[in-house]
Amino acid sequence: MFSSIVFAAFVLLASKMANAASFSQAASRPSTGDVTSAELIQMGALPNCSTATQFPDECRTAKQAAPFINQAFCDYNISSNGERAALLSLILFESGGFEYNMNHFPAPGRPGQGTRNMMMFPFIFQYALDTPSVALQAQALAGHNDVNDIPSDTQDAIRALVLPDHLSFASAMWFYTKSGDSKTGCTGTPGMVDGLRLATLAGWEEYITNCIFTTVTPERQALYEKTLDILLATTSGRN
Ligand SMILES: *[C@@H]1O[C@H](CO)[C@@H](O)[C@H](O)[C@H]1NC(C)=O
Ligand SMILES: *[C@@H]1O[C@H](CO)[C@@H](O)[C@H](O)[C@H]1NC(C)=O
Secondary structure (H helix, E strand, C coil): CCCHHHHHHHHHHHHHCHHHHHHHHHHHCECCCCCCHHHHHHHCCCCCCCCCCCCHHHCCCHHHHHHHHHHHHHHCCCCEHHHHHHHHHHHHHHCCCCCCCECCCCCCCCCCCECCCCECHHHHHHHHHCCHHHHHHHHHHHCCCCHHHCCHHHHHHHHHHCCCHHHHCCHHHHHHHHCCCCCCCCCCCCCHHHHHHHCCHHHHHHHHHHCCCCCCCHHHHHHHHHHHHHHHHHHHHHC
16 A cells, blocks of 8 residues: 555656656566567677676676576566666666676775675675575674674675676666565665656666665666667567
8 A cells, every 4th residue: 555645756756757658658567578688788788708808707798697687587576677677777887788796996896895786795795695505604704793894805705605697697686676674675665666667767766866875877877778778679579
Protein backbone atom coordinates (compact mmCIF):
# COMPACT_ATOMS: atom_id res chain seq x y z
CA MET A 1 0.00 0.00 0.00
CA PHE A 2 1.22 3.50 -0.81
CA SER A 3 1.19 6.04 2.00
CA SER A 4 -0.73 9.12 0.89
CA ILE A 5 2.46 11.20 0.73
CA VAL A 6 4.24 8.68 -1.42
CA PHE A 7 1.18 8.29 -3.56
CA ALA A 8 0.89 12.08 -4.02
CA ALA A 9 4.55 12.23 -5.01
CA PHE A 10 4.01 9.41 -7.44
CA VAL A 11 1.00 11.11 -9.02
CA LEU A 12 3.04 14.29 -9.37
CA LEU A 13 5.88 12.39 -10.97
CA ALA A 14 3.48 10.54 -13.23
CA SER A 15 1.77 13.70 -14.41
CA LYS A 16 5.10 15.41 -15.06
CA MET A 17 6.02 12.52 -17.25
CA ALA A 18 2.66 12.14 -18.98
CA ASN A 19 4.12 13.20 -22.30
CA ALA A 20 6.48 10.25 -22.08
CA ALA A 21 3.66 7.77 -21.36
CA SER A 22 4.00 5.43 -24.30
CA PHE A 23 7.75 5.35 -23.87
CA SER A 24 7.32 4.53 -20.17
CA GLN A 25 4.92 1.70 -20.89
CA ALA A 26 7.50 0.11 -23.12
CA ALA A 27 10.17 0.56 -20.46
CA SER A 28 8.14 -1.09 -17.71
CA ARG A 29 7.19 -4.04 -19.86
CA PRO A 30 9.25 -7.06 -18.84
CA SER A 31 12.29 -7.51 -21.00
CA THR A 32 11.83 -10.65 -23.02
CA GLY A 33 15.37 -11.58 -23.78
CA ASP A 34 18.98 -11.59 -22.86
CA VAL A 35 21.22 -8.68 -23.67
CA THR A 36 23.58 -9.66 -26.48
CA SER A 37 27.27 -8.89 -26.81
CA ALA A 38 26.50 -6.80 -29.92
CA GLU A 39 24.14 -4.66 -27.84
CA LEU A 40 26.74 -4.34 -25.08
CA ILE A 41 29.25 -3.07 -27.64
CA GLN A 42 26.71 -0.51 -28.90
CA MET A 43 26.33 0.62 -25.28
CA GLY A 44 30.07 1.06 -24.88
CA ALA A 45 31.48 -2.29 -23.77
CA LEU A 46 34.86 -3.17 -25.28
CA PRO A 47 34.73 -5.53 -28.25
CA ASN A 48 38.22 -6.73 -27.37
CA CYS A 49 40.80 -6.02 -24.69
CA SER A 50 43.65 -4.97 -26.97
CA THR A 51 43.57 -1.41 -25.63
CA ALA A 52 43.47 -2.51 -21.97
CA THR A 53 47.20 -2.49 -21.55
CA GLN A 54 47.45 -1.21 -17.98
CA PHE A 55 45.43 -3.89 -16.19
CA PRO A 56 44.85 -6.54 -18.85
CA ASP A 57 43.80 -9.24 -16.36
CA GLU A 58 40.80 -7.18 -15.32
CA CYS A 59 39.42 -6.56 -18.79
CA ARG A 60 36.48 -8.54 -20.16
CA THR A 61 35.10 -8.30 -23.66
CA ALA A 62 31.41 -7.77 -24.28
CA LYS A 63 31.17 -11.40 -25.34
CA GLN A 64 32.74 -12.60 -22.10
CA ALA A 65 30.58 -10.31 -19.97
CA ALA A 66 27.17 -10.99 -21.52
CA PRO A 67 26.41 -14.39 -19.95
CA PHE A 68 27.32 -13.21 -16.46
CA ILE A 69 25.15 -10.11 -16.78
CA ASN A 70 22.17 -12.10 -18.04
CA GLN A 71 22.58 -14.67 -15.29
CA ALA A 72 22.65 -11.91 -12.68
CA PHE A 73 19.51 -10.21 -14.05
CA CYS A 74 17.82 -13.60 -13.84
CA ASP A 75 19.12 -14.50 -10.36
CA TYR A 76 18.08 -11.16 -8.89
CA ASN A 77 14.76 -11.01 -10.76
CA ILE A 78 15.52 -7.77 -12.54
CA SER A 79 13.37 -7.93 -15.64
CA SER A 80 12.20 -4.43 -16.57
CA ASN A 81 14.10 -2.53 -19.25
CA GLY A 82 14.18 0.56 -17.05
CA GLU A 83 15.88 -1.19 -14.12
CA ARG A 84 18.19 -3.09 -16.45
CA ALA A 85 19.24 0.10 -18.24
CA ALA A 86 20.03 1.85 -14.95
CA LEU A 87 22.13 -1.04 -13.60
CA LEU A 88 23.82 -1.84 -16.89
CA SER A 89 24.79 1.75 -17.61
CA LEU A 90 26.14 2.02 -14.07
CA ILE A 91 28.49 -0.95 -14.44
CA LEU A 92 29.54 0.14 -17.94
CA PHE A 93 30.34 3.58 -16.57
CA GLU A 94 32.10 2.47 -13.40
CA SER A 95 34.23 -0.22 -15.03
CA GLY A 96 35.10 1.70 -18.20
CA GLY A 97 33.21 -0.65 -20.48
CA PHE A 98 34.39 -3.67 -18.39
CA GLU A 99 38.06 -2.70 -18.62
CA TYR A 100 38.44 -2.42 -14.81
CA ASN A 101 37.48 -4.65 -11.92
CA MET A 102 39.16 -2.62 -9.16
CA ASN A 103 39.47 1.06 -8.34
CA HIS A 104 42.79 2.44 -9.69
CA PHE A 105 42.22 6.17 -10.03
CA PRO A 106 43.69 8.32 -8.67
CA ALA A 107 46.63 5.91 -8.37
CA PRO A 108 47.16 3.65 -6.52
CA GLY A 109 43.40 3.41 -6.08
CA ARG A 110 41.22 3.07 -3.01
CA PRO A 111 41.81 -0.11 -1.00
CA GLY A 112 39.01 -2.65 -1.03
CA GLN A 113 36.97 -0.86 -3.72
CA GLY A 114 35.93 -2.82 -6.78
CA THR A 115 33.74 -5.21 -8.75
CA ARG A 116 32.10 -3.93 -11.91
CA ASN A 117 29.99 -1.34 -10.08
CA MET A 118 33.06 -0.23 -8.07
CA MET A 119 31.51 -0.68 -4.67
CA MET A 120 33.22 0.85 -1.66
CA PHE A 121 34.73 -1.61 0.81
CA PRO A 122 31.87 -1.68 3.35
CA PHE A 123 29.57 -2.98 0.60
CA ILE A 124 32.25 -5.31 -0.78
CA PHE A 125 32.49 -6.80 2.72
CA GLN A 126 28.72 -7.12 3.06
CA TYR A 127 28.50 -8.70 -0.41
CA ALA A 128 31.18 -11.26 0.53
CA LEU A 129 29.41 -12.09 3.80
CA ASP A 130 26.14 -12.42 1.90
CA THR A 131 27.64 -14.83 -0.66
CA PRO A 132 27.63 -18.38 0.75
CA SER A 133 30.62 -19.59 -1.31
CA VAL A 134 32.99 -16.96 0.15
CA ALA A 135 31.33 -15.84 3.39
CA LEU A 136 33.43 -17.96 5.74
CA GLN A 137 36.67 -16.84 4.08
CA ALA A 138 35.62 -13.21 4.32
CA GLN A 139 34.74 -13.60 7.99
CA ALA A 140 38.04 -15.35 8.72
CA LEU A 141 40.03 -12.59 7.00
CA ALA A 142 38.16 -9.85 8.84
CA GLY A 143 38.50 -11.55 12.22
CA HIS A 144 36.93 -9.53 14.99
CA ASN A 145 37.69 -6.22 13.35
CA ASP A 146 34.90 -3.73 12.90
CA VAL A 147 34.44 -3.05 9.17
CA ASN A 148 36.10 0.37 9.57
CA ASP A 149 39.18 -1.12 11.27
CA ILE A 150 40.05 -3.74 8.66
CA PRO A 151 43.59 -3.04 7.34
CA SER A 152 44.01 -2.11 3.67
CA ASP A 153 45.71 -5.33 2.61
CA THR A 154 42.95 -7.36 4.25
CA GLN A 155 40.36 -5.20 2.51
CA ASP A 156 42.04 -6.08 -0.77
CA ALA A 157 42.08 -9.79 0.13
CA ILE A 158 38.35 -9.70 0.91
CA ARG A 159 37.71 -7.80 -2.32
CA ALA A 160 39.54 -10.54 -4.24
CA LEU A 161 36.91 -13.03 -3.07
CA VAL A 162 34.18 -11.23 -5.03
CA LEU A 163 36.17 -10.31 -8.14
CA PRO A 164 35.51 -13.52 -10.13
CA ASP A 165 33.16 -12.82 -13.03
CA HIS A 166 30.08 -14.61 -11.69
CA LEU A 167 30.19 -12.38 -8.59
CA SER A 168 31.67 -9.18 -10.02
CA PHE A 169 29.12 -8.82 -12.81
CA ALA A 170 26.31 -9.47 -10.29
CA SER A 171 27.30 -7.01 -7.58
CA ALA A 172 25.23 -4.11 -8.98
CA MET A 173 22.17 -6.37 -8.94
CA TRP A 174 22.94 -7.51 -5.40
CA PHE A 175 23.47 -3.91 -4.29
CA TYR A 176 20.13 -2.80 -5.74
CA THR A 177 18.11 -5.64 -4.22
CA LYS A 178 19.98 -7.02 -1.18
CA SER A 179 22.44 -4.55 0.36
CA GLY A 180 22.19 -2.53 3.55
CA ASP A 181 20.91 -3.25 7.05
CA SER A 182 17.46 -4.03 5.70
CA LYS A 183 18.91 -6.41 3.08
CA THR A 184 16.53 -4.93 0.53
CA GLY A 185 19.04 -2.62 -1.13
CA CYS A 186 17.33 0.35 -2.70
CA THR A 187 14.10 -1.48 -3.42
CA GLY A 188 12.63 -0.36 -0.09
CA THR A 189 13.14 3.31 -0.88
CA PRO A 190 9.71 4.77 -1.71
CA GLY A 191 9.27 5.30 -5.43
CA MET A 192 12.66 3.84 -6.38
CA VAL A 193 11.52 0.68 -8.16
CA ASP A 194 8.52 2.34 -9.81
CA GLY A 195 10.66 5.26 -10.98
CA LEU A 196 13.18 2.95 -12.62
CA ARG A 197 10.51 0.70 -14.12
CA LEU A 198 8.74 3.69 -15.65
CA ALA A 199 12.16 4.77 -16.95
CA THR A 200 11.54 8.41 -16.32
CA LEU A 201 14.56 10.69 -16.12
CA ALA A 202 13.45 11.62 -12.59
CA GLY A 203 13.38 7.93 -11.66
CA TRP A 204 16.92 7.41 -12.89
CA GLU A 205 18.13 10.59 -11.13
CA GLU A 206 16.61 9.26 -7.91
CA TYR A 207 18.54 6.00 -8.39
CA ILE A 208 21.84 7.83 -8.95
CA THR A 209 21.41 10.22 -6.02
CA ASN A 210 19.58 8.10 -3.43
CA CYS A 211 20.66 4.55 -4.24
CA ILE A 212 24.19 4.95 -5.61
CA PHE A 213 24.72 8.17 -3.63
CA THR A 214 26.63 9.85 -6.38
CA THR A 215 26.01 12.80 -8.66
CA VAL A 216 24.08 12.97 -11.90
CA THR A 217 26.46 13.96 -14.68
CA PRO A 218 25.84 14.45 -18.41
CA GLU A 219 28.11 11.46 -19.12
CA ARG A 220 26.17 9.14 -16.82
CA GLN A 221 22.86 10.38 -18.18
CA ALA A 222 23.88 9.95 -21.81
CA LEU A 223 25.03 6.39 -21.13
CA TYR A 224 21.78 5.54 -19.32
CA GLU A 225 19.69 6.98 -22.15
CA LYS A 226 21.70 5.15 -24.81
CA THR A 227 21.48 1.88 -22.89
CA LEU A 228 17.73 2.26 -22.40
CA ASP A 229 17.18 3.07 -26.08
CA ILE A 230 19.07 -0.05 -27.12
CA LEU A 231 17.15 -2.29 -24.70
CA LEU A 232 13.80 -0.81 -25.77
CA ALA A 233 14.58 -1.18 -29.46
CA THR A 234 15.49 -4.82 -28.97
CA THR A 235 12.50 -5.59 -26.78
CA SER A 236 9.98 -4.14 -29.21
CA GLY A 237 11.78 -5.92 -32.02
CA ARG A 238 11.39 -9.23 -30.20
CA ASN A 239 7.78 -8.73 -29.12
C1 LIG B 1 39.45 -3.90 -30.83
O1 LIG B 1 38.61 -2.90 -30.30
C2 LIG B 1 38.90 -1.59 -30.76
C3 LIG B 1 37.96 -0.64 -30.03
O2 LIG B 1 38.18 -0.74 -28.65
C4 LIG B 1 38.70 -1.53 -32.26
O3 LIG B 1 39.05 -0.25 -32.72
C5 LIG B 1 39.59 -2.57 -32.93
O4 LIG B 1 39.29 -2.62 -34.29
C6 LIG B 1 39.33 -3.95 -32.33
N1 LIG B 1 40.29 -4.92 -32.88
C7 LIG B 1 39.94 -6.11 -33.30
C8 LIG B 1 41.04 -6.99 -33.75
O5 LIG B 1 38.77 -6.48 -33.35
C1 LIG C 1 13.58 -14.29 -7.49
O1 LIG C 1 12.26 -14.74 -7.57
C2 LIG C 1 12.12 -16.11 -7.20
C3 LIG C 1 10.70 -16.52 -7.47
O2 LIG C 1 9.80 -15.58 -6.98
C4 LIG C 1 12.54 -16.29 -5.74
O3 LIG C 1 12.45 -17.65 -5.37
C5 LIG C 1 13.97 -15.82 -5.58
O4 LIG C 1 14.36 -15.89 -4.23
C6 LIG C 1 14.13 -14.41 -6.07
N1 LIG C 1 15.55 -14.04 -6.04
C7 LIG C 1 15.99 -13.02 -5.36
C8 LIG C 1 17.46 -12.81 -5.41
O5 LIG C 1 15.27 -12.28 -4.71
